[in-house]
Amino acid sequence: MAELSVTPTAIDGLLVVQLDVRADNRGWFKENWQRAKMVGLGLPDFAPVQNNVSFNTKAGATRGIHAEPWDKLVSVLHGRIFGAWVDLRPGDGFGRVVTLELGADTAVFVPRGVGNAFQTLTDETVYSYLVNDHWSLAAKDSYTFCNLADETLAIEWPIPLAQAELSEADKNHPPLSAVVPMSPPRRLVIGAGGQLGRALLAAWPDATGLTRADVDLTDPAGVAKLDLSGYGLVVNAAAYTAVDAAETEQGRRDAWAVNVAAVGALVHAAREHGTTLVHVSSDYVFDGTIEQHTEDEPFSPLGVYGQTKAAGDAVLATLPRHYLLRTSWVIGDGKNFVATMASLADRGIAPSVVGDQFGRLTFTDEIVAAIDHLVGTGAPFGTYNVSNGGPVTSWADIAKDVYAARGKDPAMVTEVSAEEYGRGKDLALRPRHSALDLGKLTATGFAPRPAHDRLAAYLAELP
Structure with a gap:
């Protein structure tokens, strides 16, 4: 024996x-x-x-x-x-x-x-x-x-x-x-037209990308027809992210369809084919009363968007082979806060920006690097907070950094409270604190780049 x-x-x-x-x-x-x-x-x-x-x-x-x-x-x-x-x-x-x-x-x-x-x-x-x-x-x-x-x-x-x-x-x-060597398992990116999807396809030129034109995530039957055979890794970079519109009658339905029902269909397909599923979530699953969020903090969403992301996270947790990447304040190729502030600065416009909401930027190439690291090293499946590193800042702090980088006076940015900014507007509640504890991710050997350094490089690449 x-x-x-x-x-x-x-x-x-x-x-x-x-x-x-x-x-x-x-x-x-x-x-x-x-x-x-x-x-x-x-x-x-x-x-x-x-x-x-x-x-x-x-x-x-x-x-x-x-x-x-x-x-x-x-x-x-x-x-x-x-x-x-x-x-x-x-x-x-x-x-x-x-x-x-x-x-x-x-x-x-x-x-x-x-x-x-x-x-x-x-x-x-x-x-x-x-x-x-x-x-x-x-x-x-x-x-x-x-x-x-x-x-x-x-x-x-x-x-x-x-x-x-x-x-x-x-x-x-x-x-x-x-003998022609066997090619590695294929990779599939769902939501290839978004900021993260574009970054993933840029890093993985051999991956298959699906956009809204290829699959309607609001149609459960259409999602169920996705054939994941032959794919070793699927990244769901798609989400309904219109935080304010999610509070409307149609927005609520679309948010639940994309952020929950579609995730459930992907989980079912991934389980059937033994595929590893990477899903991207949000700090909006928390109410923001805690200054820094860990992976095991209980859900406490403030609005429909956060509720649907939390529900999608719970569905994903039923799949053994999954990585759930929780992010905050995502910046990439496309419409985003930093690009908007740079445009305003270039046009000499003095904005009012919220100064009492705090977090860290997450650049899409940081998410891609984290996925490559977790998958490549065989890190344990589960939930990981992913953002850039460095000090926690406010939206107003970031706006001032953008203005300074564009050669404008940071004093052009007026700090206002979230309450002042939302006065007279139909806005959903946002978490006050969005910073994510990165200890679990760094324990795997991944070192997030400081958000301030990555912001400077991003701004240098903007037209």
Whole structure:
């Protein structure tokens, strides 16, 4: 009886699992897949959805080398095999080989894009594949194959291939030199026409972007038809953000449709396909009575917009593979507060700006960098506050900085209270304090850039 353990190999992400096999006079018992224990030891929480089993009549039956667009946990249920794995992903590891003999006491986690092959060493061998996507004939075009006999791989098969049992297809797979590396999982950006969506597509030129013209998020049936198969990461950068209009009869309906119902449909689709979903939320889920908000602060929204964002956050939390990025005061390519202030300054207009609401700016490229970091490092799923760093300021402070950067007197900006600014206007309530505690994000190794420095660079890029 061996203790359960997980050990890395020379191929990135290929893991060997030593199983705890309990034997007695009747035979043996093992936990072939035990999510809590194995994930705790470092195996990815890969959410398997299908179990395939191959029965091999004679020793020498040889299968592979096959790489499919999903992860799998392979193991032996009866008999013994010689296993070979080849990295068929793009990068420095392409063509790297790992071999290992497996019995009932060992399993191997094979990440997407790593070719899997085995040769049976005993008669009546039973081999199991636990996979995290459903096999389909349509998906077969995205498989990658390599020839078992490729000389550059130099795999020392215990039973020479000339004496082994192979399928005609396996005999005719291409050599490594002709293999096209399996492309990484695709990325999908929903809300590609907005400030964040444009920043994401600029950073991810190979990603697919969907705008309002492609999918109507107010139509639940249309959202439900989105096909997320083949996408490893989906970012929902779309939202109904018209804070004041959300208080109207039609605005209320649209806000709930986009910020809640559509999120629910995306969660359902992501769960079905094992896709990681990134969703962007807002400081408006809080009433702003606390000066700095942590990720676990209870919801306390002031208006319909904040209520719908909070409800969407709660729906997202039901999906295991999710990152919820809570942001504040977003600035990017498009209409926003900083661009408006710069335009007013350039035209010599002296504005009145609220001076008793406090927070930090969040530039869209900071959100993109945070997503890349969290996904790339495999940070634990869950909620993360994301904004630029530095001191907490007011809207009026930021406006004065903009005026100074545009060569105008900051004194042209008149500070007013939120109450004064809203007098005579039909405005929804805003949180007084919007600053987000960034401790959880920085603990993952991400260092947000100071908002003041990023503001200067942003203004230098404006016309």
